[in-house]
Amino acid sequence: MQIANFGVEEWLNTWEKKAKYDISQSSIEALTLEELIGLDGTSVRDYFEGLGKRALDYGWIEGSNEFKELVASLYQTVQSENILQTNGATGANLLALFALIEPGDHVVSMLPTYQQLYDIPKSLGASVDFVELREEDQWQLDLDVLKAKIQPNTKMICLNSANNPTGTLLDKATMSAIVDMAQVVGAYIVVDEVYAPLTDEGEFVSIADLYEKGIATNSLSKTYSIPGIRIGWTASSSEVAELFRKYRDYTMICGGVVADELAIHALKNKDKILKRNKKIVADNLAILKEWVEQEPRVSLVSPHYVSTSFIKLDIPQDDHSFCIELLEETGVLLVPGTAFDLPQHARLGYCCREENLRKGLELLSEYLRRFD
Incomplete structure (x- = not known):
């Protein structure tokens, strides 16, 4: 199987550990283990004493019942049995594409987006057409262009909302219009929803709650600030989930009992995590906007209260x-x-520690002065 090099992951693998001021990441500042466990007042010592006699076996293959129920509660219509635990959203995307795409299929993807969503279909023998997001249109998806790209044999529409790297949102009205288009040809819609916006503005809605052939992929990495436990999921209809189970056996056995327990702890305390992260996003976005206004060599379409x-x-x-x-x-x-196939731009991850962001922006401005 031939596949392109993964641009953003290859870059980070090469450079991220050499950075002093890392303002590249797309997660909100990661919680420490102590911070995560302490959300409900529990100490790390007490928490792991409780797990100390737990056998490190495979545990629940699809994720524990409690995990699945907690994730299902994030949706309006998805049943817990249709939640499948994966290795992050990356594993969820891989599962959906691996299970559904065959040689000769036609796929439509937005661009820019997470590279998995178009290069894995290409590697599986599908043809891929792109709807290019344009800066002059505020990085919004052009529905007329999308409609023109859909063919009678279109198998899947791949989307990312909020978008990585632009941070822009596909709102409920837009998603409903896309569903109408997909229904005409019976296409699946996969939406990487790992960047759920931390605001009530914009009418975010999951594709899993809108469309019977809609597949939502997500994880605890971005909005919930714990990428290190590598827990994600797919949310779908029962028919799609049953299809996924066969392919999931080839891509992932389980997430592990400790990671599953930590995921449950995070989801039980999600309101505390979201309160913390809403503040980080709002405060740091204000810092970023103020910097952009004063920096003549940088412009920005403001992200929709997400971390990229x-x-x-x-x-x-x-x-x-x-x-x-x-x-x-x-x-x-x-x-x-x-x-991301968009030169003369850069992803700036502004949801790091405030002092790191301020110093990184200060040094970036100083460096840009050499071009004045």
């Missing part, structure tokens, strides 16, 4: 070499737009 943003760079240098030299000379890490 995509700045445009007005510089006489390609973004890839710029980001390498920026890191080597200042310790500041961004992800170049070329990793």
